[in-house]
Amino acid sequence: MNREWLLNAALLAGLVVVPGWAVWADEPFTIMLATRAVIFALAAAGLNIALGLGGLVSLGHAVFFGIGGYAMGVLASHAQNYTPLYDGVFTIQGTKSMPVIWLAAAVTSGLAAWLIGVLSLRTSGAYFIMITLAFGQMAYFFAISWPAYGGEDGLSIYVRNGFPGLNTLDPIQFYGLCLAWLCLVLWGYARLRRSPFGLALDSARQVPDRVRAVGLDPRRLQLVALVLSGAVTGLAGALFADLNRFVSPSMLSWQMSGEIIVFVIIGGVARLFGPVAGAVFYVMMEHWLGGISDYWQIFLGLVLLAVVLFGRGGLIGMICGKGRPDA
Amino acid sequence: MPDSVLSTHELHKAFGALRASEGISIRLLHGEIHAIIGPNGAGKSTLIAQICGSLRPDSGRVTFLGRDVTALPTEARARMGLARTFQTSALAMDQTVMQNVLLGALGASGRPWRFLSRVARDAGLRDTAEAALLETGLQDLARLRTAELSHGQRRQLEVAVALTQAPRAFVMDEPMAGLGAEGSRHLTGFLDRLRTRAPILLVEHDMDAVFALADRITVLVYGRVIATGSVEDIRADPLVRDAYLGDGA
Ligand SMILES: Nc1ncnc2c1ncn2[C@@H]1O[C@H](COP(=O)(O)OP(=O)(O)OP(=O)(O)O)[C@@H](O)[C@H]1O
Ligand SMILES: [Mg+2]
Numbered sequence: 001m002n003r004e005w006l007l008n009a010a011l012l013a014g015l016v017v018v019p020g021w022a023v024w025a026d027e028p029f030t031i032m033l034a035t036r037a038v039i040f041a042l043a044a045a046g047l048n049i050a051l052g053l054g055g056l057v058s059l060g061h062a063v064f065f066g067i068g069g070y071a072m073g074v075l076a077s078h079a080q081n082y083t084p085l086y087d088g089v090f091t092i093q094g095t096k097s098m099p100v101i102w103l104a105a106a107v108t109s110g111l112a113a114w115l116i117g118v119l120s121l122r123t124s125g126a127y128f129i130m131i132t133l134a135f136g137q138m139a140y141f142f143a144i145s146w147p148a149y150g151g152e153d154g155l156s157i158y159v160r161n162g163f164p165g166l167n168t169l170d171p172i173q174f175y176g177l178c179l180a181w182l183c184l185v186l187w188g189y190a191r192l193r194r195s196p197f198g199l200a201l202d203s204a205r206q207v208p209d210r211v212r213a214v215g216l217d218p219r220r221l222q223l224v225a226l227v228l229s230g231a232v233t234g235l236a237g238a239l240f241a242d243l244n245r246f247v248s249p250s251m252l253s254w255q256m257s258g259e260i261i262v263f264v265i266i267g268g269v270a271r272l273f274g275p276v277a278g279a280v281f282y283v284m285m286e287h288w289l290g291g292i293s294d295y296w297q298i299f300l301g302l303v304l305l306a307v308v309l310f311g312r313g314g315l316i317g318m319i320c321g322k323g324r325p326d327a
Numbered sequence: 328m329p330d331s332v333l334s335t336h337e338l339h340k341a342f343g344a345l346r347a348s349e350g351i352s353i354r355l356l357h358g359e360i361h362a363i364i365g366p367n368g369a370g371k372s373t374l375i376a377q378i379c380g381s382l383r384p385d386s387g388r389v390t391f392l393g394r395d396v397t398a399l400p401t402e403a404r405a406r407m408g409l410a411r412t413f414q415t416s417a418l419a420m421d422q423t424v425m426q427n428v429l430l431g432a433l434g435a436s437g438r439p440w441r442f443l444s445r446v447a448r449d450a451g452l453r454d455t456a457e458a459a460l461l462e463t464g465l466q467d468l469a470r471l472r473t474a475e476l477s478h479g480q481r482r483q484l485e486v487a488v489a490l491t492q493a494p495r496a497f498v499m500d501e502p503m504a505g506l507g508a509e510g511s512r513h514l515t516g517f518l519d520r521l522r523t524r525a526p527i528l529l530v531e532h533d534m535d536a537v538f539a540l541a542d543r544i545t546v547l548v549y550g551r552v553i554a555t556g557s558v559e560d561i562r563a564d565p566l567v568r569d570a571y572l573g574d575g576a
Contacts, residue, residue, distance in 0.1 A: 188443070196446040199422075200439040203430050206419040209381065213417070214434025214492060215405035221439065 004320040008273040011280070015179060023172050031171040032243070037283040038178045039240045044263035044275030045185050046232030051261070052270030053198060054225040055205030060116065060132030061260045063139045064230040066252030067112050068105035068237025070143065073155040073247035075101050080158055098163040098177070101238055109234020110227045112139075117226040121219050136254050143249040154248025161242055168242075178239050182276070185232055190272055192228075201225050233260070262300075266307055268314030277315045330356045331390075332526050333409070333496045338377055338387035340370075340550075347373040348384065349550040353528075355496060360518065360527045362537045365547035366571055371530045372414055374547070375500050378528070379411045380404045392495060406437060408495030410525070412485040412502055420474040424465060427473055427484060428456040431491030459490040463517070479510040486517070497527040503536050515539055538562070546571060 015038065022030035043065050050056040078085045078094025086092040095101060120131040144152045160168045168174045192198045204211045204218035211218045241247040250256065259282070267278025282300070289296035311318040333355040340348040347370040355361050363371050376382035378389055380401035388397045396404050405411070418427050429446055432455035433439055446452065460466045463483045468476065476484065482502055489497055502518070503511045515536045518527060522540075531537050537544065537558075544561040546554045548571065554564050561567055 191443045191445075194445050194447065195443055196433050196439050196441045196449065196452075198442075199426060199430055199446045200433060202422065203419050206421060207417045209413070210417040210419070210430070210488070211434070212381070212401040213379065213405055213411045213413075214431045214488065215402050215437065216434050216439055217400075217402050224440075 002320070004271070004273075004316060007316065007319055008276075011273050011276050012183075014280075015182075015276075019172060019175050028171050031175055033283055033287055035171070035175045035178055035243055036240075037280045038175065038182050039236050039243060040260075040263055040279035040283065041276040042178065042182045042185060042239065043233045043236035043260050044267070044279055045182065045189060046229050046234075046236060047260050048229075048264050048270065048275050049189065049192065049232065050222075050226050050229035051264055052274070053193060053201050053205070054222050054229070056121075056222060056226060056229075057129050057261075058132045058226070058229075059129050059254065059257050059261065060134075060136035061230070061233050062252050062254065062256035063112060063116070063132075063136050064109035064233040065237035065240065065256060065260065066139060066143065066247075066249070067109040068234030068239075069241035069247040069251045070149065070155075070237075071105040071108050071234070072101045072161070072238040072241040073157065074149055075104060076157045076161055077149070077155055096159075096161045098161045098168070098242070101161055101242075102235055105234045105238035106231040109237065110231035112234075113227045113230025114223065116230075117223040121222055121226070133254060133257070136252065136257050140249055140252040140254070143252050150248070152249060154246055154250075157241075157245045157247075160245055174243070178243075181235065181239065186272060186276070193272075197221070197224070262304060264314075266304060266314055268316035269312075271314065271316040274314050274316050281315060332357055332392065333378065333498075333528065334390045335374070335378060336388040336390065338374065338389070339385045340373055340377060340382065341385060346550045348377065348387075351387070351547070351550070351552055353545050353552065353555070355526050355528050356542075357526055358522060359542040360522050360529055360540045362541035362544045363528065363530045363547055364532070364534075364537055364544060364571065369547045370550040371547055372500055373550075375411070375498055375528075375530060378498055379409060402434075405434065405492065408493055408525075410489035410492040410494035410497050412489050412497070412499045414500040414504065414530075416481045416485055418473050418481060418484055418488075420472070422473055423469065424460070424471050424473055424476065424484060425456060425469040428459050428487050428491055429453070431459070431488040432456045435491060435493045455491050459487040462490060463487040479506050482506055482510070482514070486514075494525045496525050497521070497529075499527060500530045501532060502529070503531055503533040506533075511536055 019031050019034045047061045050058050075094045076096055079096045084091050085094050116135050120128055123131060149155050162168055163177060166173045200216055201221045204221045208218040237251060263278035263282055264275055266281055267276065268274030285296060285300055289299055307314055313322060331354040336352050338348045338351040351374055365371055377384045380399060388395055391404060391407060391409060429452055432452040436452060460469055463486055465483055465487055486502060503514055506514060511533055518540055541558055543557060545552055546561060546567050553570060554561060554567050
């Protein structure tokens with residue numbers, strides 16, 4: 001048991017205790033903030049697979065976040081309007097069921113990640129960043145100019161979607177769902193990191209020539225990582241849209257991509273709880289400093305600068321030091 | 328040519344005006360160590376890159392295990408059993424020594440698509456990896472970060488990774504580079520025993536090692552083969568003495 005393990009446990013405990021206290025003190029706004037932080041952490045945990053394990057600097061993860069959001073918006077809007085989503089050879093109805101929406105969000109954003117990966121993984125470094133950014137912009141402008149689903153104004157959903165056996169309108173119950181997803185994904189990340197795939201992916205990041213020389217294709221490894229990464233971030237997007245009961249093109253914007261990257265970098269790239277630390281920190285700053293000044297992001301910029309200059313390991317790295325490889 | 332495991336046929340490769348390979352045809356036979364020697368910039372690494380697939384020849388063919396592999400990517404050749412060591416170590420410095428050899432075993436197993444099981448607990452991979460470490464004398468360093476290894480230990484780890492790959496042929500680019508006299512002697516003894524497992528195409532500057540190990544030697548100068556033959560042939564060849572060995576040899 002080391003320091004990082006303790007810090008992770010403390011973060012997780014905070015994510016249970018603070019909203020628990022908020023229920024007791026009847027502070028639904030705090031629960032909303034915590035939900036926001038947990039969903040951002042989930043989106044960032046998705047990115048951490050590509051960025052932390054795979055070394056892929058994607059500046060287009062808002063595409064997956066937004067696709068997840070729109071998957072929810074489209075399915076739910078058809079359900080609330082009683083119109084079929086597709087009516088041809090067969091019929092696809094909308095749905096208000098979260099499990100179905102999650103599946104749709106993960107599959108569509110995973111497919112998008114596959115497509116983007118096939119086209120962008122031929123490049124690396126700055127070119128890779130630019131191509132992912134370009135795809136992000138394309139998706140953004142596509143959403144703006146697509147009137148069927150609200151265009152620039154976005155799409156509102158009247159009632160939060162349902163989950164069997166839970167009352168999702170109760171903030172703490174919805175929060176519980178989001179937290180469960182976060183825990184599941186972090187568990188998966190921890191397993192992935194030590195798995196055969198994780199070893200191959202880590203090597204593809206550090207020494208692609210070696211990976212080829214032992215008979216594996218680094219690009220295919222990275223493509224699979226990107227698909228997993230996109231699917232998780234897409235799932236977070238669906239939850240985010242459900243939290244706000246609203247989805248708009250801003251979820252697809254490059255600012256959103258930037259924010260997701262910032263969560264990971266502030267918290268600590270490739271650290272298990274890096275995305276959590278980063279997202280919680282961000283939401284806290286947004287809330288406290290945002291209440292003082294509209295220019296709170298200047299302060300955030302300073303923090304980012306400090307983290308990048310003084311600790312490549314982000315907040316987690318500053319507190320716990322450099323991570324060690326585990327055999 | 329019945330016994331050749333690996334061969335090149337009339338390989339040509341130019342970098343702009345620089346002709347790095349000019350019609351290189353060599354063969355690696357069963358059970359032999361075939362050394363490639365030549366001055367700096369002669370095109371030895373370029374030849375290796377074409378054999379292993381990281382560089383496409385302008386023309387010519389590479390044949391491995393009776394199959395034309397010229398169009399195959401590096402990873403496909405590796406899966407056939409072509410095990411390569413790099414002139415400058417290509418090791419994951421942030422990983423442990425064990426993880427580096429596990430990667431080789433994983434590549435040879437061809438099953439990287441497992442996402443939730445622990446790689447270090449895979450008994451098959453572990454056995455392969457541990458055997459390779461034991462053979463190269465690195466077993467006590469398994470848990471060390473690779474960045475903490477000495478230069479010589481890294482060279483040994485390069486060889487250990489190659490051992491995990493169920494090799495049918497080794498291609499080694501200057502494995503002795505920077506090893507020092509003691510290290511070179513040690514590795515020479517090791518490679519000597521290794522040839523029974525799979526033949527070795529050995530690029531090497533260390534002439535003591537080459538003369539001790541090689542069954543045959545090919546001399547490369549300015550992208551051309553100027554001589555091929557046994558150690559005695561090459562030592563005696565006036566052209567080689569002139570171009571490369573100098574009069575001391
Ligand atoms: N990718 C490349 N682009 C341009 N020139 C190259 C490239 N790779 C190698 N060369 C040139 O080709 C020639 C042969 O290089 P190579 O690395 O094959 O030599 P070498 O025999 O391995 O030398 P050394 O003993 O120093 O390792 C050199 O002149 C080198 O500068
Ligand atoms: Mg060389």
